[in-house]
Amino acid sequence: MDLSTAFPTLVTDLPAAFSMSVVGLVGLAMIVLDAFRNDHPAIPWLGVAALGVSAAWEATHLGAPQSTVFFETLRTGGFVAFINLIILLTGLATILLSVPYLNQLRYDYGEVYALIMFSTVGMIMLGSANNMVSIFLGLETMSVCLYVLTGFIREDEGAVESALKYFLLGAFSTGFFLYGIALMYGATGTMALPAMAAAELGTLSTRLLFWGGFALFLVGFFFKVSAAPFHMWTPDVYQGAPTPLTGYMSTATKAAAFAALILVLVHAVPGGEWQLSVAAVAVLTMVIGNVMALAQTNVKRLLAYSSIAHAGYVLVGLSAGTSAGYAGALFYLLVYAVMNIGAFGVMSMLEWDGKEGREQTLSSLAGIANDRPVLGSTMGIFMLSLIGFPPLGGFAGKYFVFAPAVDAGLTWLVVIGVLMSALSAYYYLRVVYVFWMQSADDVEATDPVRAAAFPRATVAATGTLVVCAVALVVLGVFFGGVLETTLGFFESTAMATAP
Amino acid sequence: MFFLLATVAVAAALGMLIARNPVSSALWLVLNLFCIAGLYLTLNASFIGVIQILVYAGAIMVLFLFVIMLLNLSALPGLEEIEWSSVGGFAVGLALLSQLLYVVALQFELGMDPVGAEAAAEVGSAASLGEILFTRYALHLQVAGILLLAATVGAVLLAQRRFQ
Numbered sequence: 160m161d162l163s164t165a166f167p168t169l170v171t172d173l174p175a176a177f178s179m180s181v182v183g184l185v186g187l188a189m190i191v192l193d194a195f196r197n198d199h200p201a202i203p204w205l206g207v208a209a210l211g212v213s214a215a216w217e218a219t220h221l222g223a224p225q226s227t228v229f230f231e232t233l234r235t236g237g238f239v240a241f242i243n244l245i246i247l248l249t250g251l252a253t254i255l256l257s258v259p260y261l262n263q264l265r266y267d268y269g270e271v272y273a274l275i276m277f278s279t280v281g282m283i284m285l286g287s288a289n290n291m292v293s294i295f296l297g298l299e300t301m302s303v304c305l306y307v308l309t310g311f312i313r314e315d316e317g318a319v320e321s322a323l324k325y326f327l328l329g330a331f332s333t334g335f336f337l338y339g340i341a342l343m344y345g346a347t348g349t350m351a352l353p354a355m356a357a358a359e360l361g362t363l364s365t366r367l368l369f370w371g372g373f374a375l376f377l378v379g380f381f382f383k384v385s386a387a388p389f390h391m392w393t394p395d396v397y398q399g400a401p402t403p404l405t406g407y408m409s410t411a412t413k414a415a416a417f418a419a420l421i422l423v424l425v426h427a428v429p430g431g432e433w434q435l436s437v438a439a440v441a442v443l444t445m446v447i448g449n450v451m452a453l454a455q456t457n458v459k460r461l462l463a464y465s466s467i468a469h470a471g472y473v474l475v476g477l478s479a480g481t482s483a484g485y486a487g488a489l490f491y492l493l494v495y496a497v498m499n500i501g502a503f504g505v506m507s508m509l510e511w512d513g514k515e516g517r518e519q520t521l522s523s524l525a526g527i528a529n530d531r532p533v534l535g536s537t538m539g540i541f542m543l544s545l546i547g548f549p550p551l552g553g554f555a556g557k558y559f560v561f562a563p564a565v566d567a568g569l570t571w572l573v574v575i576g577v578l579m580s581a582l583s584a585y586y587y588l589r590v591v592y593v594f595w596m597q598s599a600d601d602v603e604a605t606d607p608v609r610a611a612a613f614p615r616a617t618v619a620a621t622g623t624l625v626v627c628a629v630a631l632v633v634l635g636v637f638f639g640g641v642l643e644t645t646l647g648f649f650e651s652t653a654m655a656t657a658p
Numbered sequence: 659m660f661f662l663l664a665t666v667a668v669a670a671a672l673g674m675l676i677a678r679n680p681v682s683s684a685l686w687l688v689l690n691l692f693c694i695a696g697l698y699l700t701l702n703a704s705f706i707g708v709i710q711i712l713v714y715a716g717a718i719m720v721l722f723l724f725v726i727m728l729l730n731l732s733a734l735p736g737l738e739e740i741e742w743s744s745v746g747g748f749a750v751g752l753a754l755l756s757q758l759l760y761v762v763a764l765q766f767e768l769g770m771d772p773v774g775a776e777a778a779a780e781v782g783s784a785a786s787l788g789e790i791l792f793t794r795y796a797l798h799l800q801v802a803g804i805l806l807l808a809a810t811v812g813a814v815l816l817a818q819r820r821f822q
Contacts, residue, residue: 293798
């Protein structure tokens with residue numbers, strides 16, 4: 160390789176990594192500031208500023224043409240900007256919601272916010288990957304930060320338990336993932352995604368090697384997005400992790416991992432031979448997630464099963480294997496991020512047991528909406544949107560992942576999906592019912608009475624929730640523009656990959 | 659050469675799992691790491707082979723042993739009597755299965771073309787690794803740095819005493 164051009168190329172490519180660099184450097188600055196001014200209150204706001212600036216930068220690049228940078232290891236363009244926008248805004252909301260929550264628990268360490276930033280760097284790399292090395296590095300950077308964020312409340316055994324489970328199972332799934340990448344590399348001789356599609360899989364042995372590797376690779380991904388039957392860790396981990404960070408885990412992680420999965424499916428294995436296996440996983444995920452959620456009394460555990468179910472809905476869109484399916488999945492990821500970060504945000508504001516809401520039941524929050532009308536009504540909107548109630552974003556999202564699947568001939572899959580989302584209305588509406596229509600007198604004596612130990616509802620945190628709720632209504636009514644944008648990403652990639 | 663090293667590596671990995679004493683378990687791991695390094699060397703990946711010995715078998719294993727000795731871990735209690743007949747049966751079954759699979763594999767011509775030794779020698783040197791690491795994967799190197807920093811910060815965050 161001629162090295163004389165390498166450095167200038169890297170410099171000219173640097174703007175493409177703007178968000179990654181800004182978020183990473185500010186994360187480093189936060190660590191340094193924390194070393195000199197321990198737990199300084201400005202640290203989270205530094206993060207908010209960096210994420211906000213990066214999000215604004217990405218928003219101006221939504222229409223950018225698709226291209227690759229850094230010797231074809233990363234992608235740029237509209238798709239990447241869209242995913243980065245979801246990741247950065249989710250990170251922003253998480254920090255705003257975490258500040259009062261961690262203050263209440265007296266765990267407002269500066270390192271926590273820096274780890275959120277580092278995790279965001281990993282997600283950005285994951286969501287813009289064009290190379291297996293980028294995917295793996297992004298995934299690991301993201302995961303290692305999340306393992307720590309799950310368990311940093313060390314005095315609570317539930318948090319430690321969930322962090323240990325997450326770490327052990329996560330490390331195990333990384334093994335599958337890496338083995339899959341190795342086999343795919345062995346079969347094709349390349350790490351770059353488009354080159355994988357172009358590689359000759361002549362003999363039966365190379366084909367076996369490639370598809371075996373791809374199966375292992377999918378197992379690793381399905382673990383990260385908590386699709387059944389690799390979902391076992393999700394309820395325990397979500398229940399024990401600090402609530403706003405659970406929201407971050409369940410939204411930004413899934414957005415980034417699904418984005419990378421879409422990139423792999425579009426660029427590395429465009430044939431669609433995987434369609435039926437992804438559909439089978441989607442069915443399992445939807446059924447297990449929704450049925451198990453019916454019996455939950457703890458809201459965080461309920462939301463964990465619901466997030467499994469929603470991963471299933473996104474997989475329905477993917478299994479269509481068409482541009483419309485991918486575009487619908489992207490739109491769904493946006494809607495899902497908004498409503499889930501909101502739901503976990505409300506729960507973090509309504510937490511009184513000092514154990515990350517691990518032990519408080521739903522009925523202990525009976526009638527809470529009368530005391531906290533803003534939290535109650537935003538929660539109502541999030542729950543209705545999670546069901547997929549018509550004027551809200553959740554409905555539009557579900558429609559645009561289900562419709563392409565019908566067009567692709569997967570009607571049976573969509574029938575199951577619709578039945579399951581009808582089933583989900585029961586447990587989502589129960590939350591709304593308990594919040595609004597019960598009063599504290601209805602609570603059975605066995606449930607502990609809630610103390611006035613809620614985190615202080617700061618303007619920033621409440622504002623975040625209200626903005627999320629408004630965004631859901633807007634997405635539910637004016638979905639056309641967003642959907643056209645996401646559809647545009649795949650039309651242009653199709654043109655780019657065609658000879 | 660490959661089969662010798664691979665067999666010893668697998669045996670050493672098993673020994674590490676079975677050993678009841680943490681120190682001997684760690685020493686089995688050293689043997690395993692040496693065998694893996696040998697495999698790298700036979701594949702002409704000289705740089706990775708040497709690094710494997712220096713970093714893993716050297717530095718990391720010393721840390722392992724220090725931690726084991728500092729924690730003063732005692733050996734686990736002995737095993738119950740193993741039923742050797744069932745172990746033997748398992749081994750015979752495994753051998754039969756692998757034979758069958760081998761025959762099937764031959765039928766389908768599942769042979770892989772080996773990569774030429776010259777090509778492997780070319781990419782295995784420290785120079786070519788460094789070249790690719792600082793050009794194509796320059797950004798990835800920075801992110802890997804962030805990953806390591808995050809791991810370090812996280813370890814301190816999880817292990818520190820609460821000081822207020």
